Amino acid sequence: NAGVMQNPRHLVRRRGQEARLRCSPMKGHSHVYWYRQLPEEGLKFMVYLQKENIIDESGMPKERFSAEFPKEGPSILRIQQVVRGDSAAYFCASSPRTDGTEAFFGQGTRLTVV
Amino acid sequence: AQSVTQPDIHITVSEGASLELRCNYSYGATPYLFWYVQSPGQGLQLLLKYFSGDTLVQGIKGFEAEFKRSQSSFNLRKPSVHWSDAAEYFCAVSRGGGADGLTFGKGTHLIIQP
Numbered sequence: 001n002a003g004v005m006q007n008p009r010h011l012v013r014r015r016g017q018e019a020r021l022r023c024s025p026m027k028g029h030s031h032v033y034w035y036r037q038l039p040e041e042g043l044k045f046m047v048y049l050q051k052e053n054i055i056d057e058s059g060m061p062k063e064r065f066s067a068e069f070p071k072e073g074p075s076i077l078r079i080q081q082v083v084r085g086d087s088a089a090y091f092c093a094s095s096p097r098t099d100g101t102e103a104f105f106g107q108g109t110r111l112t113v114v
Numbered sequence: 115a116q117s118v119t120q121p122d123i124h125i126t127v128s129e130g131a132s133l134e135l136r137c138n139y140s141y142g143a144t145p146y147l148f149w150y151v152q153s154p155g156q157g158l159q160l161l162l163k164y165f166s167g168d169t170l171v172q173g174i175k176g177f178e179a180e181f182k183r184s185q186s187s188f189n190l191r192k193p194s195v196h197w198s199d200a201a202e203y204f205c206a207v208s209r210g211g212g213a214d215g216l217t218f219g220k221g222t223h224l225i226i227q228p
């Protein structure tokens with residue numbers, strides 16, 4: 001049973017481009033969480049999704065950011081018109097439980113905006 | 115809103131010495147409590163967690179943590195550190211309801227001296 005898979009591991013985008021980050025949860029996990037880690041900071045919750053539904057996006061910036069978890073395929077975190085301040089590590093976690101207490105993390109995608 | 119404080123940004127310990135990393139939380143009820151470890155460029159690995167019951171929790175890699183309700187603390191300990199323990203350690207809390215995920219502290223960077 002593979003762990004949570006995130007790709008790409010590293011992503012470089014120019015200002016104004018779009019960034020797409022993918023997360024494949026562990027087999028049997030239907031709950032996905034996205035977190036952002038800025039340098040020298042802990043992880044900040046962004047969004048919680050179940051299959052085809054956004055459950056809580058209270059941590060997501062209102063503009064340029066969106067997330068989805070389709071019935072088939074990985075969860076996608078999309079950042080439009082990236083800016084330098086979007087440079088960070090983005091982590092995905094998946095859980096088999098509704099309460100999210102058994103969360104397994106991927107290795108993250110490190111986004112650099114140049 | 116819940117919050118987590120890790121008062122020590124950096125800690126340096128000699129190999130073989132004991133270790134205690136501090137974590138204080140702010141939450142109206144008893145939260146779910148977690149310690150994660152992050153090696154450079156990697157994702158987060160769960161060391162241990164506390165939901166209820168015995169307040170002394172054993173984890174992987176020889177770590178343990180003690181929940182003290184009166185002090186709102188969940189400190190991580192290890193009797194004898196190894197050079198491979200050098201990493202970033204994060205304390206996290208959850209309401210356990212799934213929504214809004216985990217709230218993380220800013221982390222403690224552990225340095226092991228030979």
